[in-house]
Amino acid sequence: MELTDEEKQILCAVRDSFEIPEGAYNFRVNGKSIGRKSTDMIEVNPKQEKSGLNIVIKPGTKNESVHIPVVISESGLKEVVYNDFYIGDNAEVTIVAGCGIYNCGGQNSVHDGVHRFYIGKNARIKYIEKHYGFGPGHGSKILNPVTEVYLDENSEATLELEQIKGVDSTIRKTIANVGNNCKITVNERLLTHGRQSAKSSYSVKLLGVNAKADVISRSVARDYSKQTFNLAITGENKCFGHSECDAIIMNSATVKATPTLNAKIKDAELIHEAAIGKIASEQLIKLMSLGLDEREAESCIINGFLK
Amino acid sequence: MLELQNVSFSVKDNPKMILNDFSYAFPESGLVAITGPNGSGKSTLAQLLMGVKTPTKGRIILNKVDITKKTVTERARLGVAFSFQQPVKIKGITVFELIDIALGGGNDPKEVGSYLKMVGLNPDQYLLREISSGLSGGEMKRIEIASVLARNTRISIFDEPEAGIDLWSFSALKNVFKKIKRNNPDNLIIIISHQEKILEITDEILVLESGKIIKHGKPEKILSFLKER
Ligand SMILES: Nc1ncnc2c1ncn2[C@@H]1O[C@H](COP(=O)(O)OP(=O)(O)OP(=O)(O)O)[C@@H](O)[C@H]1O
Ligand SMILES: [Mg+2]
Numbered sequence: 001m002e003l004t005d006e007e008k009q010i011l012c013a014v015r016d017s018f019e020i021p022e023g024a025y026n027f028r029v030n031g032k033s034i035g036r037k038s039t040d041m042i043e044v045n046p047k048q049e050k051s052g053l054n055i056v057i058k059p060g061t062k063n064e065s066v067h068i069p070v071v072i073s074e075s076g077l078k079e080v081v082y083n084d085f086y087i088g089d090n091a092e093v094t095i096v097a098g099c100g101i102y103n104c105g106g107q108n109s110v111h112d113g114v115h116r117f118y119i120g121k122n123a124r125i126k127y128i129e130k131h132y133g134f135g136p137g138h139g140s141k142i143l144n145p146v147t148e149v150y151l152d153e154n155s156e157a158t159l160e161l162e163q164i165k166g167v168d169s170t171i172r173k174t175i176a177n178v179g180n181n182c183k184i185t186v187n188e189r190l191l192t193h194g195r196q197s198a199k200s201s202y203s204v205k206l207l208g209v210n211a212k213a214d215v216i217s218r219s220v221a222r223d224y225s226k227q228t229f230n231l232a233i234t235g236e237n238k239c240f241g242h243s244e245c246d247a248i249i250m251n252s253a254t255v256k257a258t259p260t261l262n263a264k265i266k267d268a269e270l271i272h273e274a275a276i277g278k279i280a281s282e283q284l285i286k287l288m289s290l291g292l293d294e295r296e297a298e299s300c301i302i303n304g305f306l307k
Numbered sequence: 308m309l310e311l312q313n314v315s316f317s318v319k320d321n322p323k324m325i326l327n328d329f330s331y332a333f334p335e336s337g338l339v340a341i342t343g344p345n346g347s348g349k350s351t352l353a354q355l356l357m358g359v360k361t362p363t364k365g366r367i368i369l370n371k372v373d374i375t376k377k378t379v380t381e382r383a384r385l386g387v388a389f390s391f392q393q394p395v396k397i398k399g400i401t402v403f404e405l406i407d408i409a410l411g412g413g414n415d416p417k418e419v420g421s422y423l424k425m426v427g428l429n430p431d432q433y434l435l436r437e438i439s440s441g442l443s444g445g446e447m448k449r450i451e452i453a454s455v456l457a458r459n460t461r462i463s464i465f466d467e468p469e470a471g472i473d474l475w476s477f478s479a480l481k482n483v484f485k486k487i488k489r490n491n492p493d494n495l496i497i498i499i500s501h502q503e504k505i506l507e508i509t510d511e512i513l514v515l516e517s518g519k520i521i522k523h524g525k526p527e528k529i530l531s532f533l534k535e536r
Contacts, residue, residue, distance in 0.1 A: 218398075246398075280395075282391075282393075282395045283395055283397050285359055285379055285395075286391065286395040286397070287397075287408065288378070288379040288380045288383060289357060289359075289379050289383050289388065289389050290383060290388075290405075290408045290409045290454060290458065291380065291383045291384055291408070291409075291411065291458070292380065292408060293380045294378075294380065300400070300404075300408070301397060301399075301400070303399075304397060304398065304399030304400040304404070305398055305399045306399070307399045
């Protein structure tokens with residue numbers, strides 16, 4: 001694989017390494033696959049009719065992972081990619097996605113990634129998605145992810161969705177249908193700066209008996225950036241749903257969070273917590289009293305918050 | 308070395324003088340207790356010393372230098388440490404990280420853990436916990452004390468260290484103060500407290516009322532004064 005330094009930097013930011021991983025993978029660079037591998041248990045196949053992959057994880061797969069990073073280093077590239085995951089019964093798998101854009105030109109670069117997960121009975125997945133942008137160009141770096149999760153009986157999905165920095169504009173949609181005895185956990189981490197804007201919406205439907213959802217979004221908005229959150233949970237059965245939206249706001253940034261809880265029967269237990277505010281001055285003072293200066297204390301608090 | 312000269316403190320919209328023309332030179336070293344009724348100005352005095360608050364009048368002198376306008380960070384680096392009456396919660400920061408910062412960074416878990424042991428906490432159970440809502444009030448308080456012990460500065464100020472701590476740990480805490488005094492005979496340890504058991508181990512007690520010192524002296528004298536009132 002021939003990669004430029006910028007491309008390597010992106011891969012390191014979104015998945016800690018630019019090396020080819022063990023197990024199944026597909027590396028997509030500037031709209032083309034530059035390397036792909038299936039394993040005995042995981043098939044990675046390109047879609048015929050449109051851009052993207054069909055990834056089939058066979059029933060009973062254990063301790064395996066799939067890496068599908070996306071790199072865009074061509075200014076002005078715009079793409080929509082559909083990746084569908086079919087996760088067999090009793091499978092346990094870690095999926096590492098993530099996308100980074102390096103933009104050195106004047107045109108906008110856009111990646112719209114649609115990820116759909118059809119999760120079988122008693123299966124468990126962990127999905128890690130990191131987004132990152134950088135580059136000297138005037139063109140924007142735009143990432144619009146859609147994540148859809150369909151959980152059959154007794155299955156579990158954990159989503160770690162992170163926007164590290166450098167993404168000028170993002171519209172993020174996360175949808176989940178949660179079946180009997182299934183659980184979805186989402187940890188979203190978002191940092192915006194400059195004049196960036198981020199919109200994130202969740203629609204979680206707790207359809208089955210004992211369906212559970214725990215959606216936690218923590219974000220930091222600095223400079224003139226804007227963030228909007230819409231978190232909706234619907235309970236249609238005896239279920240438990242919790243959402244939390246926690247934001248640190250700095251400089252002239254704005255954050256708007258709108259929760260919606262929709263309980264359709266009395267056994268649906270739904271909770272929302274939200275807190276938006278600047279860094280608490282006691283926190284800064286505590287760390288300064290240990291010897292940090294104000295800037296060090298501030299970045300310590302923010303890094304911890306977004307961890 | 309640490310001296311308050313005619314320090315007054317009040318806040319906007321409140322005519323009450325929280326500290327009123329307060330002058331006192333702390334001894335060079337040893338254990339000094341500050342006691343007095345709720346609202347008498349003890350925490351305010353500690354916050355003025357640490358730089359969390361700035362006097363409306365007067366000066367604070369440390370080693371012949373006027374530190375009245377110095378920031379919290381500057382005072383911390385000059386060797387002042389402060390254990391807050393209300394420990395602060397910070398999401399995402401672990402007990403390990405907090406104490407490692409206090410030690411100056413880059414320490415191994417064993418070194419960091421030794422300070423937890425001093426306050427009766429098992430490092431294996433606490434090092435990786437976040438200093439946020441998951442910890443109990445007493446646990447937070449002990450970690451707060453450990454963070455100040457870890458700094459091992461010339462001057463340490465403890466604001467009601469015994470508050471929220473159970474009886475067993477209370478006597479252990481008393482021994483911690485005795486031990487730091489023994490091991491660091493040149494250090495000044497200021498303890499704000501309402502507890503006779505803490506007051507009696509100190510070298511000097513100040514009694515505050517309405518922002519003024521109404522009495523100070525050796526524990527025997529002050530404790531009998533407090534009992535007679
Ligand atoms: N920011 C403030 N605004 C108004 N009043 C204040 C402020 N800070 C302190 N005070 C008042 O100053 C007085 C002294 O407060 P301080 O916290 O120093 O008391 P304390 O002696 O530590 O009491 P305690 O034993 O309850 O801890 C109190 O009456 C308090 O209400
Ligand atoms: Mg007080």
